[in-house]
Amino acid sequence: MSATNEIVMGQLPKYSGVLGGGRMGAGIAHALLTSGSTVVVVERDEASAQAAYERVAESVDKSIARGVVCESKDELMQRFSVSTDYEQFATAQLVIEAVPEIWDLKVSSLQAVEQVLDAEAVLASNTSSLSVSGLAKELARPGKFLGLHFFNPVPASTLIEVVIGEQTDKNLVDASRSWVQALGKTAVVVNDAPGFASSRLGVAIALEAMRMVEEGVASAEDIDNAMVLGYKHPTGPLKTTDIVGLDVRLGIAEYLHETLGDRFAPPQILRDMVAEGKLGRKSGQGFYSW
Known part of the structure; x- marks a missing residue:
């Protein structure tokens, strides 16, 4: 890595990349871009890459309309690009993987990125539940790998969970904290464990809320209102599940069930809704109609 491309602790990397340009990946790219980094998103094909470009452009428009960025759209988009070529990550100092929560896909994607990265570059996964130590x-270069778990929607969320694997270089903890701060967000640092802190707690509440719907205790709306009004949650657990995706929540619950036991067993209502294609906001129907 040349001197001009060296990672400077305390500053957001000048060049960064995101693998996967779906809702989460585009949100991560937007956060990096609007905080000053030059960003490339790599996708599996041209159509997906173009869709990622449009997602980021739309998100930039919203940020400009809200007055939260100082640069013009032209200035921002000059620092943003999309591609289907992993070689575009060769100059990146930080690459964040944001592909679906499928173990084999995560592993193959991370390995493909690592092959083109500079030896000093940092590779991170946005996984919400899979073992960072296991992926490493x-x-x-497991020492240059960690978890950076962003939350949906990324532009509005103020939290990033920094997940430290067994082999993660300890100096990456401070570096990651500084990157999160540069993104205008707050870091919580956790050691690698099934579900980390946020997913483990969030899924536990959501699964119990689903069981309450299943048992006829109350409607989804009333259960959510109980948590919003009684416990000051910004969004109830069932509406949050719709936003995250019922299929995503099911995958996390199955993993936690396998690793932590029966208290995370997915309720039948969740399995049935996913089988019926009721995936939440992205399908138009979940616990709510969208």
């Missing part, structure tokens, strides 16, 4: 064992 599949990589050639």
Whole structure:
């Protein structure tokens, strides 16, 4: 890595990349871009890459309309690009993987990115539940790998969970904290464990809320209102599940069930809704109609 491309602790990397340009990946790219980084998103095909470009452009428009960024759209988009070529990550100092929560896909994607990265570059996963230490064992440079778990919607969320694997270089903790601060967000640092802190707690509440709907205790709306008004949650657990995606929540619950036991067993209502294609906001129907 040249001197001009060296990672400077305390500053957001000048060049960064995101693998996967879906809702989460585009949100991560937007956060990096509007905080001053030059960003490339790599997708699996041209159509997906173009869709990612449009998502980020739309998000930039919203930020400009709200007056939360100082640069013009032209200035911002000059620092943003999309591609289908992993080689575009060669100059990146930080690459964040944001592909679906499928173990084999995560591993193959991370390995492909690592092959083109500079030896000093940092690779991170946006996984919300999979073992960071386990993923690191599949990589050639596990010390340069950690979890950076963003929350949906990324532009509005103020939290990033920094997940430290067993082999993560300790100096990456301070570096990651500074990057999160540069993004205008707050870091919580957790050691690698199933579901980390946020997913484990969030899924536990959501699964119990689903069981309450299943048992006829109350409607989804009233259960959510109880948490919003009684416990000051910004969004209830069932509406949050719709936003995250019922299929995503099911995958996390199955993993936590396998690793932590029966208290995370997915309720039948969740399995049935996913089988019926009721995935939440992205499908138009979940616990709510969208």
